[in-house]
Amino acid sequence: MLQERENTLKYMIEAEWPGQIGICEPRRVAAISLANRVADETGTLVQGDMVGYAVRFDACKNKPKIKYMTEGILLRELMSDPLLKSYSAIMLDEVHERTVYTDILMGLVKKILKKRSDLRLIVASATLDAEMLQKFFNNNSTGDRKKDTAIIMSVEGRQYPVDVYYVAEPVPCYVQASVETVLKINSSKDSGDILVFLTGQEEVDRAVRLLNEHASLIEESKKKEKMCVLPMYGALPYHEQLKVFKSAPSGHRKVVVATNIAETSVTIPGIVHVVDCGFVKLKWFNDDTHTNSLIVVPISKSSADQRAGRAGRERPGKVYRLYTEEDASKLPDETPPEIVRSDLTYPILQIKAFGIANILKFDFPSPPPMKNLKSALEILYALECIDIQGELTKPLGFNMAEFAMNPLYTKVLLSSGNFGCSEEILTIISMLQVETIFAKPSSGSNSIKARIQKRLFEVEEGDLITYLNIFNGFVQSETSQGFCQKNFLNYKSLQRVVQIREGLKRMLQNYDVPIASCLRSTEPILKCLVKGLFPNAAYLHHSGVYKTIRGDIELFVHPDSILYTIPQPQWVIFCEVVHTSKLYMKDITVINSEWLTELAPHFYHRTTHYD
Template identity: 35%
Template sequence: MAKKRKTDASDGIRVGDKILSLSGYLTKRPKLEASSTSKDGLTLSNEGVSTKNQGPSNSKEDLSKEGVSTKTEGLPLSQGDRRLKPIGNPKYFDARQALPLWSRQDDIRQRLRQNDVLVLVGETGSGKSTQVPQFLIQEDWCQRKKVNVKGDGGVQEMAVGGMIAVTQPRRVAATTLAHRVAKEANIPGKKKDTERHGPLSDGIVGYSVRFDHRVPKGTKIKYVTEGMLLQELLRDPHLRQYSAIIVDEIHERSVDVDLLSGFLKQILSGDKAGRGGIPLKVVIMSATANVGSIKKFFSDADPEGSEESAPPVTRPKTSVDFLQIEGRQFPVDITHTSKPVPDIQDALLNTLFKIHKQESLFDKHGRKDILAFLTGQEEIESAQRLIEEHAETLPAGVPKIAVLPLFGQLSMEAQHKAFQPTKDKNTRKIVLATNIAETSVTVPGVRFVVDCGKAKVKQYRPRLGMESLLAKPISKSSAIQRTGRAGREGPGKCFRLYTEETYESLEKTDLPEILRTDVLNAVLTMKARGIDDVLAFPLMDPPEFESVEKALLHLHILGALADDGSITDIGRKMVMFPVPPPYARVLIAAATPKYDCLLEVIDIISCITAGDDIFLQIQSEETKEEAEEFRKELRRREGDLITYLTTIQQYSAENADRVRWCKDRKINTRNMKQAMNIRKQLRGLCVKQKMMEQPPADPQPFYPITPERSATILKCFLKGFALKTAILAPDNSYVTAHGKHVVAVHPASVLHGQKKEAIMFLEHVYTQKNYAKKVSAIEAQWIVEAVDRSG
């Protein structure tokens, strides 16, 4: 017998009497839908996949200077009770007033007048990402002010503040939120241009993400990715144009948000001289309630090591306030297994068919589909086969089943299928997903969640200089998040394929990314922003000393740091490029006369950093043969890098039908487009850095690269990857030059199964084995030459 348990309110799932208050929201839902918003007012049903709400991209006209503009001096304050009279477009008033957050706006304003930092916990659907900045823009402290700032050149009058930045971990989130808030906040009819160019051509809302910037003159609210704000910190360490920074989704704990928190803490605890005495307000927003350590981090504003010039006497602690807002979530019944399951596939199958047989396909809230969380592609595909086989034995009269896989490497169309309702109404959808459905995308219609309790996580091992990708138990927080996916459209049920004891034994939260990844980039980011002693930099979870030490050494080898640990000119140049430090080092080497292969190196790096492999995995045997035939002319015996180069060169020479071209070769069109964007960005940066002349525009005719040229390119890559090399041992295994580990060439590599004198690999991942990925054939002698620092 399965044991039943309901979560308490702190788990983020509403129960008992809370259902009554939820029903209040339900009565208001038709209004919300009438104004064509999703029910939580901001979440796209297929966030991360659809791009339709992003508007036209890269239009230079809409780019306004992000620097200090002198015009706007704030908006007029509204009269009377703001609760009854929201500012902005009246069309959205009803929907905004129905949000759980609406009634708390005066409270939020009051708290931020009295405190520097507000930690706000608001569950999905509370409206925090869209409403909080709108609540604050009229505050007096939020207006731009002319002040005297002491700088290197003496006292200078400057404008400080006036804008609010809202950070997001993902680009789609930033752009869609900006569009949404622009509709709400901009008063319609003020400018005719709004109609022609969309809501973001004018008004008080803008965004800035990689490849896409829309910051109209007079922008008060700017949605940015975390990385973008870190980049801004490089040229404006005091964030002078901002009155407030709202850090959204901090619970995701990306490396960028951790670094950002450190810099914000420094600004908060500093003497504010760089801002002419004007304080910076910070709102930290989280969707999960476990924010104890975050609160402590910001309130412990101990200046030690963070502000050398500051006097150590009686500095007041940063005042941190805390507020929790209820979300709009239906109750979810949770079932654990009574015993640990011996076979996860078996348990999954039983659970799925039990749900399918016992539960109706529809109720008053809509469809009742199933979402199952599994660890990876392989598990998903084998489960799909089993389910489909078993579904054929279903008796007549029982609704049919449609199984839909959902994972990152799937093509756009295949991913889209998982979001659409089944064509036949009498068919139940079963979506088998990886972690992608936990945060990145929302599958509509889900009322049942099946959770296997595991996820694949990447973990960097500084000692070995490699990472592993293995299935590990998820955290409680993650389990709660998965459970919550069943209660977004109506009351739901969650079936956990593990015991309640197992649940209790799970870690409270996931390990933050900064503890799971190579801190090479993080350390360079700090060094470039003036942090001399990186070990003293305030971080919520500081990495082990050994990880930081390794990163410092590696940066020294790359030439980014001098012997005394200070950043070099090369290091400063490296941070200008939005690629990992070793790639940046390769770009710089490629621009020197010795290698002179910058265009080719940009092409290769664009392909590699565009996301997952541009070559899709092929499932069926027949399409494999077909694609392999097409891919033949792309494959190069020099290895994966020269194969990428050939691919992007042929792609950019293709002028007829690029989508068709990708389809034939089973190439990920999304990643290929991304690669072309990165290529354009890197080319632009290199021109700006005077590393090369403006290259000719596409399409350029394709000429296969000569073996001599590819040798030059590979030697150039060794400037960044000399440590990632291996030599063929007498027993035909590859042994790494550093560490003497045995590595196998990954099966996805064009060099899989081949024996070369030596190899260079850009990635090093332990899964089933110790695998080298992105592999090239090199000569052992080249490694020696590359380590010689004179070149």
């Protein structure tokens, strides 16, 4: 598909359209890596006049002819340029991933095309139902195919044959099975690099750690089967992500352990063997708790095909599926679009910012459930982003729409100046943007040491203040990698936190939020957190479990929380819910119940109940 994209771009450039050519990618790593690739192909410098990119906190200053960007960037550009007048062509790439932003962009661009007949839209997808998309974009009401405004163009990709292998019996732990499969491939005579698919950063880091231990043993024994093991996930700093595109050192085999970011968004050269765990981590919205739950679910057949296709890019390859052939036949055909299974609070906030008053009449390619829309509008009203008529409030609603993050976090950030704790809140919100900051050792003795080191930072106020202590220690060590090794922390994640924090600080300064510190006082920080996270409040029921105040949903403290092993407080707020055997709260903070009625009187009020 990469060569086909490049050919498409050449045709678009040769057409000499007057404006920019915008290419949207679902992920920042794809936008940056493809911009670099096309710059090399055109013999120009990336971020020059020909090719550039724009991702969150990193954008080109000029107006290149070809501009790669994430979907969120184009959405924000729509706020200032509703008809995209600076563009003559837009390409929406990897549409089969069906992110929330993909669906919103398709709905918005469809409206723009009715106003701008000169704008060209190219929707690129490897597996999506093309006829469904053609029907969605086709404005021809006569039925005459000659008057179709949308057509299907199929380009046959180059694919070498791929042999598929299944396990005879289900594996008890797919992370361990992935490691064992890599070692078997590496000890065989089959050449070529290996790509392993796992579900999240924590699993990737665990597998990389185990494989690196084996790689060290191989180096010491001076065997020939040497490995260069690399992680690949969205939260990884970009300079670390770039390593997977480079060739392994001489005499080594490259092993890339990745999330589904490597499924379609990036093409890693040299891959011949693919190890597919058969699972993916998806967000799933719970309208009872008003939160997204992270759920590990089986992949779809189309995702399985995409993963297998990674092995046949450069020569015949092999894919090792860690599930049975019978289970493979039971997989769903497609992964449900994100917009039908996600929290719509931020997407609706952005749609409102585009001046679309009636959300119910917005043309979504896959209409989301009505209960999800209702829940999102309720939360936005409670956050004071919209008024009772559903219009954006000024300036708060418009300001919040500019931030590409959960509106609950944005409300906390924009309120931090009033509480005099913006320095601390910047750190906490930035820490919440990465999946984990903790390195989890595989050996039992190191696990105990990691737990002891974590206790040095823990405080009774909960996880978020603990994160603040950890980051402050990291900064005081001058962002030392040795500090992270000593305290069993993820150095790459903390580097990413530093980058995110710098970007958010600039945004706060743009909105004239005073940057101040409350020094060692925690109450202003806790109150500020309640100001935005008040919908995520729970109390300890007399039965011994936590329950949400609204909805009466049973919740449990996640084992990773510092509150798991201490006497549990009466009132807490949480950032997310993880759904495994139970609904577990993560990133928990202890609060005073009176703050809920003080800081969110429009959402909570106190009553007396008599049995």
